[in-house]
Amino acid sequence: MEDQQLVKQLLNREPAAFTLFVKNTEGLVAEIVFKMIANAEDRKDLIQDIYLNAYRYLPNFRFQSKLSTWLGSIAYHACYNYLKKKKLLLPEKIEDAEHEQDALEVIANRFVDCFSNQTMDYVSQKELQQLLQSAVYQLSPIYATLIALYHYQELSYQEISTITGLPEGTVKNYLFRARKKLKDLLLSNYKKEDL
Amino acid sequence: MKNEHLSEEEIQALALGTENQGKFYGHLQHCLQCRKSIETYQTIFTALAQQPMITFGFDITPPAEITKQKVKRMPVSVPILALGILSFLTLSLAIMGWLASRTTSHGLLLSNGIIIGVATLILCGLLVEMVIKYRRKISTIRQFNLQHLTGSSF
Numbered sequence: 198m199e200d201q202q203l204v205k206q207l208l209n210r211e212p213a214a215f216t217l218f219v220k221n222t223e224g225l226v227a228e229i230v231f232k233m234i235a236n237a238e239d240r241k242d243l244i245q246d247i248y249l250n251a252y253r254y255l256p257n258f259r260f261q262s263k264l265s266t267w268l269g270s271i272a273y274h275a276c277y278n279y280l281k282k283k284k285l286l287l288p289e290k291i292e293d294a295e296h297e298q299d300a301l302e303v304i305a306n307r308f309v310d311c312f313s314n315q316t317m318d319y320v321s322q323k324e325l326q327q328l329l330q331s332a333v334y335q336l337s338p339i340y341a342t343l344i345a346l347y348h349y350q351e352l353s354y355q356e357i358s359t360i361t362g363l364p365e366g367t368v369k370n371y372l373f374r375a376r377k378k379l380k381d382l383l384l385s386n387y388k389k390e391d392l
Numbered sequence: 393m394k395n396e397h398l399s400e401e402e403i404q405a406l407a408l409g410t411e412n413q414g415k416f417y418g419h420l421q422h423c424l425q426c427r428k429s430i431e432t433y434q435t436i437f438t439a440l441a442q443q444p445m446i447t448f449g450f451d452i453t454p455p456a457e458i459t460k461q462k463v464k465r466m467p468v469s470v471p472i473l474a475l476g477i478l479s480f481l482t483l484s485l486a487i488m489g490w491l492a493s494r495t496t497s498h499g500l501l502l503s504n505g506i507i508i509g510v511a512t513l514i515l516c517g518l519l520v521e522m523v524i525k526y527r528r529k530i531s532t533i534r535q536f537n538l539q540h541l542t543g544s545s546f
């Protein structure tokens with residue numbers, strides 16, 4: 198269903214439209230909230246609030262972006278404010294792991310050897326998924342969210358910029374650092390598990 | 393041809409496919425390290441895209457405006473409407489009584505009685521309306537709390 202039609206039905210207070218709205222956006226909202234908020238109970242309250250606020254502010258939606266992007270922005274800012282309130286947010290702290298590069302290259306080679314090996318079975322793929330998941334959760338909330346939005350939700354830099362309110366250049370820069378951090382985390386995790 | 397290793401930016405760009413390999417072809421041909429770095433990123437990006445979808449694990453309570461609408465369609469509630477009709481009828485009777493009082497003394501008594509009756513009726517009606525509204529609000533709050541408490545956890 199087109200955004201325009203869905204918004205019209207939502208404004209007409211059609212319960213089925215609300216159900217569809219939740220269904221269409223669950224993946225995106227869940228990615229943002231789960232990546233940013235660690236506490237399960239708080240996540241639940243936040244998700245409920247995000248949808249209530251979206252519904253409340255829907256008459257202000259001007260179709261300048263996709264409806265899902267607009268909701269994503271509400272979700273991101275709700276989580277951001279929560280983290281800020283709880284003093285769990287360190288947006289300026291950007292870890293610089295540049296000099297660790299050399300040491301990690303050796304591990305990187307081993308890692309690729311393992312994963313490009315034809316004998317790799319299903320369990321190892323599953324293991325990679327698990328390692329990846331835990332590595333993503335070790336990233337800072339904003340990095341983890343950016344990774345999820347770009348690599349899983351497959352959103353453009355521009356859409357991510359709209360959601361987060363960060364300039365496009367900052368999104369690119371954060372994503373570059375997040376990918377590198379993720380690679381480093383994954384490689385060190387993989388080595389540890391393997392030993 | 394570039395002989396030093398590719399920068400992290402270049403490696404990421406090649407793994408993402410946003411940069412053309414052509415410029416780096418010569419170096420990549422003989423540098424296993426850079427090729428491996430690109431492959432590592434590609435493995436990660438593929439695995440990231442294949443992560444299982446996260447779901448809420450509970451149902452979202454729809455906004456009150458959506459659920460409320462069905463119950464409250466009539467602008468005026470039934471007790472108030474009934475009260476209005478009754479008041480109108482009794483007032484008409486009272487006026488008739490007053491007109492009759494011009495001829496008989498019984499009429500005046502009847503008319504006063506009816507006016508007091510109407511006033512009592514209006515007061516009772518308003519009281520009933522208040523109680524009904526209060527009960528409805530309480531039940532909505534209870535329902536919301538119940539949904540909130542029984543919603544499955546993550």
Ligand SMILES: [Zn+2]
Nearest residue numbers: 397398423426
């Ligand atoms: Zn190289």
